[in-house]
Each structure stands twice: as structure tokens, then as C-alpha cells.
Amino acid sequence: MKLATTAKLPKKTSAKVADPDNPAWTEDMLGAAVLKRGRGPQATPTKVLTSVRLDADILAFFKSQGSGYQSRINEALRMEVNRNLTDRPRTTTRKRVAA
Numbered sequence: 280m281k282l283a284t285t286a287k288l289p290k291k292t293s294a295k296v297a298d299p300d301n302p303a304w305t306e307d308m309l310g311a312a313v314l315k316r317g318r319g320p321q322a323t324p325t326k327v328l329t330s331v332r333l334d335a336d337i338l339a340f341f342k343s344q345g346s347g348y349q350s351r352i353n354e355a356l357r358m359e360v361n362r363n364l365t366d367r368p369r370t371t372t373r374k375r376v377a378a
Contacts, residue, residue, distance in 0.1 A: 333352075
């Protein structure tokens with residue numbers, strides 16, 4: 280049975296050694312601690328989280344074009360909505376006025 284060997288700890292350097300090119304950090308250099316977690320709430324939410332089921336080939340097409348595929352799907356849907364809104368004939372209903 281072999282004995283386990285442990286690595287030797289590095290020798291401690293003297294704290295009295297001062298390096299003028301690399302001064303010790305002070306509290307003033309570090310500044311106040313800043314804790315940031317996540318992106319935070321959106322200032323003006325413009326999008327709605329939803330779940331949509333797409334055909335695999337449609338999703339593969341948009342993903343094959345690189346990152347940002349969700350934005351491209353959104354733009355394709357927006358173009359379709361705008362096309363339907365502008366191509367649709369506008370019907371107006373007139374109120375009949377009693378004579």
C-alpha cells in the first residue's frame with residue numbers, strides 16, 4: 280500500500296517586502312461594494328411572455344440563421360399582421376338618418 284503524499288505549502292513571503300510597482304490595495308482604491316443580480320425589472324415592459332408551438336422545420340429555419348431567431352420570428356409575424364391590416368378593404372358603416 281502506497282502512502283499518500285501531499286504537496287508542500289508555498290513559503291510565506293514577508294509582509295515587509297514592498298514593491299513600488301505593485302502597491303497594496305487600500306479600501307479607498309476598492310470603493311464601495313456593489314451587488315448586482317440579474318437584469319432587474321424592465322422599465323417599460325413591451326413584450327409578453329408566452330408559449331407558442333411551432334413546426335420543427337420552421338424553428339430550424341430561423342435558428343439556422345444564427346442568434347436572435349426569436350426576434351426574427353417576431354418580425355415575420357409583425358410583417359404578416361401589417362400586411363393583413365393594410366391589404367384589408369376598409370368598410371365603413373353609415374348610420375341612416377331618419378328623414
